[in-house]
Amino acid sequence: MRKALFIFLLLGSTRLLAQQDIKPYGALPSAAQLKWQQLEYYMFIHFGPNTFTDKEWGHGDEDPKVFNPTQLDARQWARTAKAAGMKGIIITAKHHDGFCLWPSAYSKHTVRESAWKNGKGDVLKELSEACKEAGLLFGVYLSPWDRNHPAYGTPEYNQVFANQLKEVHTNYGDVFEQWFDGANGEGPNGKKQVYDWDLFHKTVRDIHPNVIFFSDAGPGCRWIGNENGFAGETNWSTLNREEFHPGMPGIQDILNRGQEDGTHWVPGEADVSIRPGWFYSPSTDDKVKTLPWLLDIYYKSVGRNANLLLNVPVDRRGLIHKNDSLRLMELRKVLDESFKTNxxxxxxxxxxxxxxxxxxxxxxxxxxxxxxxxxxxxxxxxxxxxxxxxxxxxxxxxxxxxxxxxxxxxxxxxxxxxxxxxxxxxxxxxxxxxxxxxxxxxxxxxxxxxxxxxxxxxxxxxxxxxxxKAPELLADPGISRNKEGQVSITAASPDPVFHYTTNGSEPTLRSPKYTGTPFAFPGTGVVKAKAFVNNGKQSSATVTAEFDLAPVNWKLLQVSSQENRGEGEKAIDGDLRTGWISKDGGYPHEIQVDMGGVTTINGFTYTPHPSRGIVYNYAFYVSTDGKNWGRPVAQGSFANIQNNPVKQRVKLPKSVQAQYFRLVAVAPGSAQEKRAAAAEIGVF
Missing domain, CATH: 2.60.120.260 (Galactose-binding domain-like)
Structure with a gap:
């Protein structure tokens, strides 16, 4: 026993000398940051009124009684995360709508005012206890932007928000990560808030000195610069932290790769949702990311010196949907098999x-x-x-x-x-x-x-x-459609057989077989496809493509007066690889389209251009003659589109008949942007 202790002490002292022999270089991680980096993979949960209103960014004017999950089970969330191999859960305790998932004494827009448990519930209490039981770490997202609180936009609000931070960090046990984003819009009084970040950080640190702060500027860890979950191929964990602040525009590329000689250790965290949006929507039940897609995210986050924060939105029952859970288990199985034998x-x-x-x-x-x-x-x-x-x-x-x-x-x-x-x-x-x-x-x-x-x-x-030696997977099929409404199915895997459906059902070996010749599907609807090999013994995930009305006979009626017509036509050519980018000149910009005949319109879609010109505020008009437009049939903003530039759907309150439609880009996603752009504009 004494001999073993002596050897242990000798090795320990020798190791200490060896570490002292190697001089540290540059910015270094704290002990808390080292522990955080070893977590690698954990769960994000977006949950709140948006879950029930089908919105990404609520306006704060929703009736709190809309929040009523009838089967909420935080232990199911924790069990799912644990079984998936995740090390913790971060929840949206307060999103931009101001709704608090705990009965805050500093707001009247909380679970206390909801229909859930007759106002006696507390989501944070249930989740923190469930995490503790499951051996998971517990983290919180609190947005300082509050579209409901009457004090927002006044000097008093910063203390209100600090008080809410104090409530959360005092009452629910240890918190491993405090998640902030830089969203800073108008409150109910039309004013914006000047955030007191020093106050917010101090309030949290006084309670949890080892907490990791996430934001564009850290200081604990940084946003990776996109919501695809992809860190840069070059990814430094250091950053000139004092040069950045939360919500700062135009720094995505820097955040994606870090800074080689950065003054502070601010490692990257890649946040991405398992679905197209962050909050649950029934319309995305068949749009859960496929296994190859999630593996690509894993290798481009954890595999590129970043931690992976994967969002799994809770549904309207208050449960993680089976489609999300099954995909998480598939991912865990493949990762276990991939890294089982060194x-x-x-x-x-x-x-x-x-x-x-x-x-x-x-x-x-x-x-x-x-x-x-x-x-x-x-x-x-x-x-x-x-x-x-x-x-x-x-x-x-x-x-x-x-x-x-x-x-x-x-x-x-x-x-x-x-x-x-x-x-x-x-x-x-x-x-x-x-x-x-x-x-x-x-x-x-x-x-x-x-x-x-x-x-x-x-x-x-x-x-x-x-x-x-990781198992090789059958790649997902790719579904595409041209302007004439012809659908093609392709895959990178060798010799797959494709079966597809056009009625929303699951493809099987009995479904129509894709022969290699594109088939006609000009209308609005869903095409699903699946790849099979070895006589159906092995198959890919089901891939779903939701199509708008094919722009078969569409013509550009008009684009902003200074624009080139050929450029504008790229927004209605059915090809996401092309796009319209307006000239400089400041907002608004607009584009008008002749659909070639009267059509029943239930809504519009806007797919942002991948590089620039993202539209935030919009207005859609319709006309039967291309001259008289009347009032907009839809207007508003594309929530979170700047950070999550995916296809947007705008559903009309009621169907309209029209031959012409017009999109007016009212305001950009970034204050510095002078152009408007679109990869595609569509009608369903």
Whole structure:
């Protein structure tokens, strides 16, 4: 017993000396940030009045009694997250509508005023207890934008919001992450608020000093710059934090890749929803992201030095829908199978430029499955080579490599090669590593893998190298339609057989078979397709495409006077790869379309252009003669479109008959934007 204790103390002291021997480089993570990074994957839950009103951003004028989940079970949420392999749950305790999921003493728009449990319920209490029982961490999103509170837009409101933060952080146990976004719109009095971020941060830190703050500027972790869940291929965990603030426009690209010589450690968090929107909608029950799509998100977030925050919206019953749950379990199964067997532990590991006089800086630590040990080069040696050699060839398609980030992020570029005969063939050439980098490679069989660290900010310190053989999945089919209403189905998988339906039912082997020739589907509706191989023994996920009326005979009637007509026609050509971008000149911009005949219109769609010109405020008009337009049949704003630029649907209160329609882009998604744009404008 004494001998074992002596050896333990000796190793501990030796390790401490080795760490002191390697000087930290640049901005460093705090102890709380190191623990946060190890979480990797956790759940976001958007839930509130928007769940029942089918909105993304409520206006704060909804009757609180609309919130009435009749079967709410927070333990079901926690069980689902746990079974999915997630480490925690962050919930929208208060969204922009101002509705509080707890009975706040500082608002009259809360669960206390709702029909749920006759006003006696408390969602935060139920979820925090469920998380504790399940061994999950508990986090909260509170929006400082409040479209309901009468004090919003006045100096008094900042203290109101601070008081709400204090309620949440005092009454519901430990909170691992406080989620802020930069949304800052008008309140019920038409005014905007100047947020006191220092007050908000201090209020939370006084209660939970180790909490991780999320926002565009951190300080604990940063937005990854998009809501697709994709971190940059180059992703530094450092940022010049003082240059940024929540809601700051035009910084998405910087946030996506970080800053190489950033002054502060602000790692990326990739937030994305499992559905097209953040809140539950019955219309998206068949639009849950497919397994290959979710895997792509995982590898482009966790696999690119970021944490993944996957939103799973609770439905109107107060439960996670079975479609979402089943997809999460499919993802967990494939990830478990993918990373079950580390082939690198069978390798003989050799390295170059190993650090001298450092007992713990050894090649053996690269494959010991311990992220707290490492191999490092000598000071001043910014390159090094790691070679994994095998007695018998191994077959793999995933490579995982990690830096020991407690001493800083260092590696700028690296290359991976495999031995073929007497030479090596390059299979990957990448930039940053950080906490974890996972490369998806074609399936390779080889007896040796070489990882060359090509450049670094300081001597590289690598903690782990792993190889895995992940199962190969059947790729999802792709469904597309041209302007003439002809539908095509394609997939990247070899020799699939496609079956499809046009009536909303699930495709089976008995459904119509796609022969390779496009089929006509010019009307509004849904096409579903599924790929089958091995006589139906293996199949892809079902892919759903919801189509508007095909623009078969549509013509551009008019576009803003200074515009090129050919440019405007790209918004009605049925091709999402093209689009209309107006000229500079300031808002409003407009586009008018002749549909070639009288049509019954139930609503409109707007698909934003992928690069610029996103429209926020809109107005749609209709006409029977193309001259007399009357008042708008629909007007409003596309909520959250700037951060989540997906296809928007505007349903009319009642159907209208018209041959012509007109979209007026009233205001942009960004104050700096002078142009309007659209990939497609449609009618259903």
């Amino acid at each position: 082939l690198a532990i069978r390798a003989r590991t050799t390295v170059t430029n190993t650090r001298k006089n450092s007992m713990l800086s050894s090649a053996v630590h690269l494959t010991d499955n311990n992220p707290n040990t490492y191999w490092a080069t000598n000071d001043g040696e910014l390159q090094g080579t790691i070679t994994l050699s095998f007695e018998r060839p191994v077959t793999f398609n995933r490579l995982q490599i990690q830096e020991y980030i407690a001493l800083g992020q260092r590696v700028k570029s690296f290359r991976v090669s495999v031995r073929e005969g007497n030479t090596y063939r390059e299979v990957a050439n990448e930039t940053t590593i950080g906490y974890k980098r996972i490369l998806r490679l074609p399936t390779i069989t080889t007896a040796a893998v070489k990882i060359e660290l090509l450049d670094a900010k300081a001597c590289p310190v690598i903690s782990e190298v792993k190889l895995f």
